[in-house]
Amino acid sequence: MSKTVFLVADGMAGWPLDILGGRTSLHAASTPTLDLLAPKSRCGLCRTVPHGMPPGSDVANMSLLGYDPQTHHTGRGPIEAAAQGLTLDQDDLVWRMNLVRLTELTDAGVMLDYSAGHISTPEAAPLVARLADMAGGTPFQAVQGIQYRHLLVQRGGALTDAAELAIRPPHDILDQNIAQDLTAYASFPEMLAFLQTAHEYLRAETTSEATSVWPWGQGRPLELPAFAERFGLRGAVVSAVDLVKGLGRAAGMEVLEVPGANGLIDTNYEGKVEAALDFLQRGEFVYVHVEAPDECGHMGDAALKKRAIELFDQRIVAPILAALAHEDATIVVTCDHFTPVARRTHTEDPVPFLIYRTQAPRTDGPNVFNEDTAKGAGLFINDGRELLTFCLGPDA
Ligand SMILES: [Zn+2]
Known part of the structure; x- marks a missing residue:
């Protein structure tokens, strides 16, 4: 098969970007493998973020995995809870909880860093453990994740107004005032009290750059129809980030763990490739997710983003192609959403994709692969979940 x-x-x-001579990071990057594939591929654009939804990786990756976010997306927190296999009640409300750095937790406060200086997991673990203790006797349960990404479970919260609080993702408000979010938190006094307790503790704890927690992306527990039944394929995901693992786990896919996969530019690329190829001995679909270009976009670092894309080409795409070149395989290269360096956050622009069939290469693809050439290829998939179906069908 x-x-x-x-x-x-x-x-x-x-x-x-002007500093890249009017090119994007993808365009400016040296990507010999993508450029080799492009002329032999079906390229186009895909709308992974439905109109009116926030352009988050949670929404966009759900689309790419073939599920309609408008039906299934309840929040980012619930997806990451699925990654951890947390036991939840239907009425629980699950928040993503970032460790962040603020100037202060007042209406004059400013969001300085959504990642608390990219805090490491060993640094973060004791802090979150302590926060969990401090939440004793409240409806809140702090749950450790990785790096700056943790969870806050609010028992019975789905039945309260807290489910509706509009808190902005911290990576969207870098260097911005946080008054509007504090006002929203304050409409739920137990939440504000938890934030204040956490802030006092973290400010006094000078071992890290974290000064506060920032709960957002809340929702009811995630439920997805099984991938195997929906598409008739045994599938797996490989990723360093909890939200992709959570989507995979909720869809009943295998979640392949790779030591040293960290979501940064020095991730274990070879380990991811090996895990994916190993799975294909027993399955038919694998989803390999690399986080680094997004992180570089958030950092506003054009040169580093270009480098991250070059490493993706060289250490993910090239070895996958080499291993599958003589098998009957469809290789799809895409991204979940745009992270323009100039914006330092996500946008909802439709994403470029490339579909290469090893046994049926095309001859009419673009010379190289980038945002412009994908757009110029003329194929537009308006409903993101259809990209997977299209790739499995005869027309790709
Ligand atoms: Zn991002």
């Missing part, structure tokens, strides 16, 4: 591989570089697409 043929194999299908999705190679997803988070936030890879972007907008043209």
Whole structure:
């Protein structure tokens, strides 16, 4: 049976930049493998973020995995809870909880860093453990994740107004005032009290750059129809980030663990490739997610983003292609959403994709692969979940 591989570089697409001579990071990057594939591939654009939904990786990756976010998306927190296999009640409300750095937790406060200086997991673990203790006797349960990404479970919260609080994702408000979010938190006094307790503790604890927690992306527990039944494929995901693992786990896919996969530019690329290829011995679909280009976009670092894309080409796409070149395989290269360096956050622009069939290469693809050439290829998939169906069908 043929194999299908999705190679997803988070936030890879972007907008043209003056410092790159009017090119995007993807365009400016040296990507010999993508440029080799492009002429032999079906390229186009895909709308992974439905109109009116926030352009988050949670929404966009759900689309790429073939599920309609408008039906299934309840929030980012619930997806990451699925990754951890947390036991939840239907009425629980699950928040993503970032460790962040603020100037202060007042209406004059400013969001300085959504990642608390990219805090490491060993640094973060004791802090979150202590926060969990401090939440004793409240409806809140702090749950450790990785790096700056943790969870806050609010028992019975789905039945309260807290489910509706509009808190902005911290990576969207870098260097911005936080008064509007504090006002929203304050409408739920137990939440504000928890934030204040956490802030006092973290400010006094000078071992890290974290000064506060920032709960957001809340929702009811996630439920997805099984991937195997929906698409008739045994599938797996490979990713360093909890939200992709959570989507996979909720869809009943295998979640392949790779030591040293960390979501940064020095991730274990070879380990991810090996895990994906190993799975294809027993399955038909694998989704390989690389986080680094997105992180570089958030950092506003054009040169580093370009480098992250080059490493993706060289250490993910190239070895996957080499291993599958003589098998019956469909290799799809895309990203979940744009993370333009100039914006330092996600946008909802439709994403470029490339579909290469090893046994049926095309001859009419673009010379190279980037945002412009994908758009110029003329194929537009308006409903993101249809990209997977399209790739499995005869027309790709
Ligand atoms: Zn991002």
